[in-house]
Amino acid sequence: MNASTQKNINGSIAGGAKPWVSQDQEPFIRINNLTKKFGDFTAVDNVSLDIYREELFCLLGGSGCGKSTLLRMLAGFEAPTSGTIMIDGQDMANVAPFDRPTNMMFQSYALFPHMSVEKNVAYGLLRDGMRKREAFEQVGEMLKLVQLQDFAKRKPDQLSGGQRQRVALARSLIKKPKLLLLDEPLGALDKKLREETQFELINIQESLGVTFIVVTHDQEEAMTLSTRIGVMNEGEIIQVGEPREIYEFPQSKFVADFIGSVNIFEGRVSDDATDYVRIKSSEADCEIHISHGVSCSENQKLWFAIRPEKLEVTHKKPRGKFNWVCGLVDEIAYQGNLSVYRIKLTSGKIIRVTKSNRLRHNEDEITWDDKVYVSWEDAAGVVLTQ
Amino acid sequence: MKKSLSFASVATFLGFVFLYAPIVSLIIFSFNKSKLVTVWAGFSTKWYVKLFQDPQILAAAWVSLKVAFISASLAIVLGTLAAYVLVRFRRFVGKNLLSGMISAPLVMPDVIIGLSLLLLFISMKSFFGWPAERGMVTIIIAHTTFCMAYVAVVVQSRLSNMDQSLEEAALDLGAKPVRVFFDITLPVIAPALVSGWLLSFTLSLDDLVIASFVTGPGATTLPIVIFSKVRLGVSPDINALATIIILVVAAGVLIAATKMKPKKGH
Amino acid sequence: MSDISGHNFHTTFYHWLKRRGRTLVISVPFWWLIVFFLAPFLVVLKISFAEAIIAQPPYSQLLTFAEDGVVQLKLFISNYGYLLDDSLYISAYWSSIKIAFVSTLITLLVAYPMAYYIARSPSHRRNILLMLIVLPFWTSFLLRVYAWIGILKTNGIINNVLMWLGIIDEPFVMLQTNFAVYVGIVYTYLPFMVLPLFTNLVKLDESLLEASSDLGAGSLTTFLKITLPLSIPGIIAGSMLVFIPVVGEFVIPALLGGPSTLMIGQVLWNEFFSNRDWPVASAVAIVMLVLLVVPIMLLRNAQNASNEEGA
Numbered sequence: 001m002n003a004s005t006q007k008n009i010n011g012s013i014a015g016g017a018k019p020w021v022s023q024d025q026e027p028f029i030r031i032n033n034l035t036k037k038f039g040d041f042t043a044v045d046n047v048s049l050d051i052y053r054e055e056l057f058c059l060l061g062g063s064g065c066g067k068s069t070l071l072r073m074l075a076g077f078e079a080p081t082s083g084t085i086m087i088d089g090q091d092m093a094n095v096a097p098f099d100r101p102t103n104m105m106f107q108s109y110a111l112f113p114h115m116s117v118e119k120n121v122a123y124g125l126l127r128d129g130m131r132k133r134e135a136f137e138q139v140g141e142m143l144k145l146v147q148l149q150d151f152a153k154r155k156p157d158q159l160s161g162g163q164r165q166r167v168a169l170a171r172s173l174i175k176k177p178k179l180l181l182l183d184e185p186l187g188a189l190d191k192k193l194r195e196e197t198q199f200e201l202i203n204i205q206e207s208l209g210v211t212f213i214v215v216t217h218d219q220e221e222a223m224t225l226s227t228r229i230g231v232m233n234e235g236e237i238i239q240v241g242e243p244r245e246i247y248e249f250p251q252s253k254f255v256a257d258f259i260g261s262v263n264i265f266e267g268r269v270s271d272d273a274t275d276y277v278r279i280k281s282s283e284a285d286c287e288i289h290i291s292h293g294v295s296c297s298e299n300q301k302l303w304f305a306i307r308p309e310k311l312e313v314t315h316k317k318p319r320g321k322f323n324w325v326c327g328l329v330d331e332i333a334y335q336g337n338l339s340v341y342r343i344k345l346t347s348g349k350i351i352r353v354t355k356s357n358r359l360r361h362n363e364d365e366i367t368w369d370d371k372v373y374v375s376w377e378d379a380a381g382v383v384l385t386q
Numbered sequence: 387m388k389k390s391l392s393f394a395s396v397a398t399f400l401g402f403v404f405l406y407a408p409i410v411s412l413i414i415f416s417f418n419k420s421k422l423v424t425v426w427a428g429f430s431t432k433w434y435v436k437l438f439q440d441p442q443i444l445a446a447a448w449v450s451l452k453v454a455f456i457s458a459s460l461a462i463v464l465g466t467l468a469a470y471v472l473v474r475f476r477r478f479v480g481k482n483l484l485s486g487m488i489s490a491p492l493v494m495p496d497v498i499i500g501l502s503l504l505l506l507f508i509s510m511k512s513f514f515g516w517p518a519e520r521g522m523v524t525i526i527i528a529h530t531t532f533c534m535a536y537v538a539v540v541v542q543s544r545l546s547n548m549d550q551s552l553e554e555a556a557l558d559l560g561a562k563p564v565r566v567f568f569d570i571t572l573p574v575i576a577p578a579l580v581s582g583w584l585l586s587f588t589l590s591l592d593d594l595v596i597a598s599f600v601t602g603p604g605a606t607t608l609p610i611v612i613f614s615k616v617r618l619g620v621s622p623d624i625n626a627l628a629t630i631i632i633l634v635v636a637a638g639v640l641i642a643a644t645k646m647k648p649k650k651g652h
Numbered sequence: 653m654s655d656i657s658g659h660n661f662h663t664t665f666y667h668w669l670k671r672r673g674r675t676l677v678i679s680v681p682f683w684w685l686i687v688f689f690l691a692p693f694l695v696v697l698k699i700s701f702a703e704a705i706i707a708q709p710p711y712s713q714l715l716t717f718a719e720d721g722v723v724q725l726k727l728f729i730s731n732y733g734y735l736l737d738d739s740l741y742i743s744a745y746w747s748s749i750k751i752a753f754v755s756t757l758i759t760l761l762v763a764y765p766m767a768y769y770i771a772r773s774p775s776h777r778r779n780i781l782l783m784l785i786v787l788p789f790w791t792s793f794l795l796r797v798y799a800w801i802g803i804l805k806t807n808g809i810i811n812n813v814l815m816w817l818g819i820i821d822e823p824f825v826m827l828q829t830n831f832a833v834y835v836g837i838v839y840t841y842l843p844f845m846v847l848p849l850f851t852n853l854v855k856l857d858e859s860l861l862e863a864s865s866d867l868g869a870g871s872l873t874t875f876l877k878i879t880l881p882l883s884i885p886g887i888i889a890g891s892m893l894v895f896i897p898v899v900g901e902f903v904i905p906a907l908l909g910g911p912s913t914l915m916i917g918q919v920l921w922n923e924f925f926s927n928r929d930w931p932v933a934s935a936v937a938i939v940m941l942v943l944l945v946v947p948i949m950l951l952r953n954a955q956n957a958s959n960e961e962g963a
Contacts, residue, residue, distance in 0.1 A: 077554055097557045110555035114573045123569075124559035175559065394772070397765035398781070404762070405788050405842060408799035411809060415802060425812070468681035478678055486952070487685040493893060493951065495900020495944075497917045498937050501924060502692030505934065509695050531688045534681070563673075585790070592792045595902050599924075609794050616798050616907060620805075628795040635791050643783060 018242075019052040020228065026089075028053040028211055029074075029179065034083035036069050043069040045235035046083070056205055056212040058222040061232035062258075067215045070232075071181050074213065075104045088178055098127075103177040107184040109168035111156040117143070117167050118152040124175045142170045145204065162193050169201075173208065180205075182214045186221060198224050219259050223247070231255050252386045256305045263311070263351040264384075265304045272298055277383065278322070279304055283349045289322035291378035296385060306381035308352040311374050313341060313366060324375035327351075329368055341366065343374060409632060416625035433626040440623065443611055450591050450608035453522055457529035458586035462579055464530065465537025465586075470571075472538070473545040491535040500599030503528045507600060520602030528600045529593060533586035540585065544578035580642055588635060693941070700934035703728045711930050731935035741919065741936065745943065748916040751830070752898040755837040756891050759845045762838060763890065767849035768879075771856070782850065789843045797836050797907050804832050804908070828910030836904040841897075845890040852886025853879070885954045892951035896944055916940055 019025040027050035036044040044066040051057050059067040072078045074085060076097035085092040087101060103124070112120050118139055125135040143149045146166040156164055165188065172180055185201065186194045202225060205212050216222050222229050223243040230240045231254075239246060239255045250256035253264060267281030267288065277296075279288040281304065288304050296302060318324040330350060331342040334357075341353045353374055355366075366372055416434075420427035437443060468488050472481070491499065507517055507524050517524055552574065556566040572579075594609035601607065615621055702711040712728075735741040770781045788796060803809045804826040811823035826832055856879065864874040902917035909915070916936065924933040 075554075075558055077557075097554070098560045098562055100558075102558075104555070104558045106551040106555055108549050108551055110549060110551035112552060112556070112570060112574075123556065123561070127560035127565070171555075171559070394765040394769035397762075398769040401762055401766045401842070402784060404839065405785070408796060408803060408839070409788065409791065411803060412795065412799045425807070464681050464684055467677060468685075471678050471681065475674060475678065478674070480678075480682060484678070484682050484685070487689050488681070489952070489955075490948070491689060493896040493948065495897050495902075495917060495940065497900050497902050497920050498696075498941060499692075501920065501933060501937050502696045503688065505695045505699055505930070506688070506692040527688060531684070534684075538681075588790050588792075592794060594794055595921075609792075612794055612798070613903075616794075616801070620798070620802050624795070624798065625802075628792065628798070631795065632791045636787060639783075639787060639790050 020050070025052060027051060028055075028088060029213075030084075030086040031070075031074075032084045032086070034070070034073065034085065035081045036066075036073060036078060037081045042235050044073070044080075047235075047237050049230060049237060049240065051211065051213065054206075054209055054211055055227045056202065056214065056225055058214045058216055058226035058229045059232055060216055060219060060222040060229050060259075062217060065232040066235040067232050068183060071104070071183055071213065071215050074179070075102055075181050076100050101178040102181055103172040103175055103179075104181040105168050105172040105183065105185055107187055109156075109164050109188075111164060111167055111171070113156055116153050116155055117148060117159070120156070120167060121171045121174050124171065128175065138174060139170075142174050146170045161188055161190075162197070165189060165197065169204070173204070173210065176208070177210060179211045179213065182212060184216055185214060187216070187218070194221070201225065223259075231258060233258075249382060250305065250384070253303055253305070253384055256382070256384065260307060261352055262305050262307055265306075265349075266301070267304060268299050268301055269294075269296055272296065279383070283345070283347050284325050285345065285347050286325050287322050288381075289378055290381070290383060294383045296383075300385070303384045304381050305384055306376055308340070308354040309338075309356075310380040311351070311353040311376050313343070313353045313355060313372050313374050315364060315366065315370065315372060317373050318375040320375075323378065324373055325351075326371065326373045329366060329370045329372055332366075332368065341372075343372060412625050413629045413632065416622065416629040418622060418625075421622060433622040434630075437623045437626045437630075442606075443608070443623075443627065446606050446608045446611040449522065449605055453525050453529060453597075453605075453607060454587045454590035457526050457533055457590045458583050460526070460530040461533035461537050461586045462583050465534035465582060466541050466575075466579065468534065469538045469541035469545055473542055474550075488535050488538045491532040492539065494532075496593070496595035497599075499528070499532060500596040503531070503596070504599040519604065520600060521605040524600045524602070525597050525605060525607065528596050529586075529590040532596070533589055536585050536589060537579075537582035540582040541575060541578045544575045548574050584638060584642060591631075696934045696937050699931055700731055700938050701728055702931045702934075703730075704929045704931050710928055728931065731931045732939070734932060735935055735939060740914075741916075744914045744916045744919045745939070747914045748899050748901075749943070751833065751837070751915060752895050752901075755834050755841070755898060756895045758834065759838045759841055759894050760887065760891060763842055763845035763849055764887075767846045767853055767886075770846070771850050771853035778854075785843050785846050785850075793840055794903060796840060797904055800832065800836055800839065800908060801827060804835070827908065828913075830909065830913055832908035832910075833905050833913055833915075836908045837894075837898055837901065840904065841894040844893040848889040848893060849883065849886045852883050852889075856882055885957050888950055888954040892947050892954065896947050896951065899944060900940060 019027075029049075029051040031047055031049040031051075034044055034047045035042065047066075047070060059070060061067045069078060073080050074087075074092075076092065076095065080093075090101075092100060112123070115123070118136065121139045121142060122132075122135045125138060126132070130138075140149065140152070143152055146169060148163060148166055148170065151159060151163060151167075156167065159167065165185070169185070172182075186197055189197060198221060214222075214225060216225075226243060228240060228242055229246050231238045231246065233254055239251050241249075246255065247259055250259065250262075256262045256264065265279075265281040265284045265288065267279040267284070269277060270280040270287065271278035272294075274293050276292065277290045277294045279290070279302065281288060284304075290304075294302075317326075325345050327343040327345040329341055330344045333340040333342075336357070338354050338356045341355065342350055343353060344350050351374065415426075417429050417431065418426055419430040419432070465488075468484065471478075472485055472488070475481070503524075504520075507520060510516060511518065548571075552570050553566050556570045557563070561569060592609060593607075594613050597607045598610055598613075601610070612624060612627070615624055699711050702713070704710060705712050766785070770778055770785070773781060801808070805811075806823045806825060806827065808827070810826070811820075814820045815823065860878055860882075861874055864878050865871070869877065900917045900920075901915060902921055905913045905915045905918050906921075909918075920933050920936045920940070923929050923936060
């Protein structure tokens with residue numbers, strides 16, 4: 001595959017190398033047993049994380065999960081209660097924010113309202129003692145990169161939301177930090193603009209070779225942008241992995257449910273062999289057959305999770321013995337490119353099935369109150385033990 | 387809805403008449419020829435001439451202006467510090483006490499503040515021998531104390547509306563804390579500082595009660611002179627003085643308000 | 653500690669500032685207020701227990717050294733007893749509170765429709781109206797009270813106009829009455845009432861009123877059931893901002909009031925300047941403070957409540 005297209009799709013490190021897999025590379029950022037408490041409240045709970053050079057790492061989680069606090073500790077605005085942060089081999093414990101090799105792009109953009117675009121962007125360079133003329137030359141180039149060269153003299157309140165976002169990006173990149181921290185960088189943009197900007201952000205990141213850590217609550221954004229995602233909940237990192245890994249192989253019900261939508265059946269192991277497992281679930285009124293081994297004990301309670309797009313819905317009864325259920329169509333949401341069906345199973349459980357609308361007109365169209373069969377492949381779902 | 391609004395609009399109109407009629411009458415009768423303030427006898431500017439020939443009033447005005455200038459400037463520094471501490475520092479011993487002490491002077495009756503400060507100055511004199519004599523210095527201390535409360539209120543609301551990540555962004559871009567304060571915090575809260583200073587200046591210029599308590603033989607402020615004259619009845623040169631003060635203040639406030647408007651976007 | 657690199661000075665300074673600088677920055681306004689705001693009250697409290705003597709300063713010392721070196725503490729509670737004995741003081745307190753209460757009520761009635769109207773105005777007009785409310789507050793308080801003398805006195809503007817119109821033959825006596833005092837108080841304290849009411853009313857979500865009228869309530873019902881209850885914090889804040897200083901008001905009764913007007917601020921002033929009885933003046937001040945504790949608490953609660961709402 002052409003490396004550059006792969007980059008654009010997955011945002012992965014140039015050449016497709018995955019240092020977190022090969023493990024022959026030193027991590028660029030090492031976070032070790034990091035904890036932050038505000039009084040009795042633990043915002044970040046014993047987090048350990050390695051991030052590699054030129055990664056675009058997303059911290060994903062709901063509000064109050066601790067992702068922003070983690071970011072602020074990296075920037076130096078919050079002192080850890082315990083644990084260490086190393087950036088490029090240097091311990092950050094006694095380094096003040098203005099001496100760190102990091103820069104931050106704020107959720108509110110935090111553009112200085114009394115300074116022009118140009119002066120905002122130059123601020124960091126001038127604080128490092130750079131000559132004015134040299135600084136403003138660099139600012140000019142940077143503004144060109146973010147396509148704002150015509151707006152240099154404007155004040156922030158004379159710019160649109162998208163323009164302000166780019167000024168904030170330019171200002172945080174101008175010092176060529178080793179690490180750029182982005183707090184909800186696209187959160188304030190509307191949907192269309194956000195999608196365009198996502199790719200722009202990836203391009204800029206790759207052309208400058210800066211390591212990015214992005215905090216977001218938007219899973220689509222995290223999937224599009226990142227080389228790897230760290231899913232956070234209640235101050236802990238629950239799972240770290242590439243977007244595909246997180247989506248296809250969630251390790252817990254929380255991650256499966258948080259990323260995308262999912263149908264979960266609770267059940268118990270009924271047949272445990274080395275190369276397959278069968279699960280009996282009262283919610284599914286059929287036996288679930290999985291074509292690979294799962295490490296679990298006989299009769300253990302576990303969950304079978306399957307994504308709505310991996311389910312097939314038909315009027316015809318499937319032939320096999322396992323992996324199909326039947327129910328009545330309860331609700332249909334037509335969304336243009338696909339339709340979402342809510343199907344009520346005989347057990348009373350409601351599941352979601354999505355089907356892409358490939359045909360304009362379908363003879364055998366599924367409609368309200370139809371009796372339908374829902375089936376899936378042997379390896380389409382995952383078994384979760386927590 | 388319509389009905390209640392129209393009642394409210396009539397009431398508002400009458401309210402404004404009530405607020406401004408006395409001021410307008412002051413101004414009109416300052417140009418009255420007659421000494422009887424309330425009977426119109428033709429246009430004249432003689433009371434202005436008389437005002438500017440009254441050495442007592444001129445001296446008192448000069449004292450008041452000096453006191454107001456120095457107190458307002460001190461109050462800006464102290465009030466801004468207090469506001470900054472209360473808004474920006476998460477928790478510290480005595481935070482409640484400080485916030486109580488800073489807001490109490492706003493409502494405390496003047497007679498209490500005046501009496502208590504005077505008694506303090508007297509006790510201080512008998513303990514440390516300072517202040518040896520009461521006068522401008524003691525008035526300035528008193529005025530600074532109650533003006534800083536007003537400054538703190540104005541600056542506090544501006545600071546808490548200010549996005550704190552502005553300061554963090556500057557820190558993040560390599561500015562040291564003191565630099566951040568002067569580069570970012572001060573310019574952003576500047577409008578509040580201007581209005582806080584103006585407010586303190588006029589409050590100090592206006593104060594009769596506290597100054598009467600804490601002053602000494604050397605310092606007579608303008609309100610003290612005005613009060614002693616007014617107590618004996620109306621006198622048209624006071625109208626002239628009032629007109630000058632009102633016009634100067636109104637002009638100052640209007641200029642400040644229009645200048646600050648474009649920055650209000652945040 | 654390991655040496656990090658060249659930026660050590662500023663990093664150390666930063667951490668020093670975070671620890672020590674904080675204390676430094678806090679302590680400047682803190683100690684100023686302790687010395688010049690809180691300590692004076694303790695001095696007043698102390699002197700209120702002293703005995704008036706003809707001396708400089710004119711009060712006795714509480715602590716005296718007796719001949720055998722024993723420290724003697726003499727407290728004269730007689731100053732407070734004096735306040736109870738002489739009906740002048742009790743009636744002055746009572747009449748101050750009465751005048752403050754009534755004028756607060758009138759101010760509220762005048763201010764509420766104004767604040768309501770301003771809060772419901774389109775924003776460009778709103779700013780102008782607000783400015784007009786605040787503007788008089790910036791001009792001399794003393795002179796604005798003085799202006800009322802010219803309006804209210806026997807041959808003043810009102811009487812002249814009414815007689816000229818033939819409505820009355822004899823001038824009304826308005827100056828040097830409690831009526832004039834009420835006018836003066838409502839007039840000078842009106843902005844203090846309008847502003848907190850406005851801040852409260854402007855936050856009121858218009859859709860609540862629409863919802864109420866959508867559900868069938870008339871405008872009066874909507875006002876009584878929705879607007880008024882929601883504006884109670886503003887009413888309390890505004891009322892206390894008027895009530896508390898008015899209790900101790902001196903200038904307005906001194907200029908507009910007459911011999912029958914009795915307010916405690918004036919009594920304190922006379923006790924201090926005319927009678928030179930400092931201990932009694934101090935006792936008067938202490939009792940006034942005690943009376944104001946409850947309203948001040950009410951004010952603080954109302955302000956805290958509205959702050960939390962805003963956050």
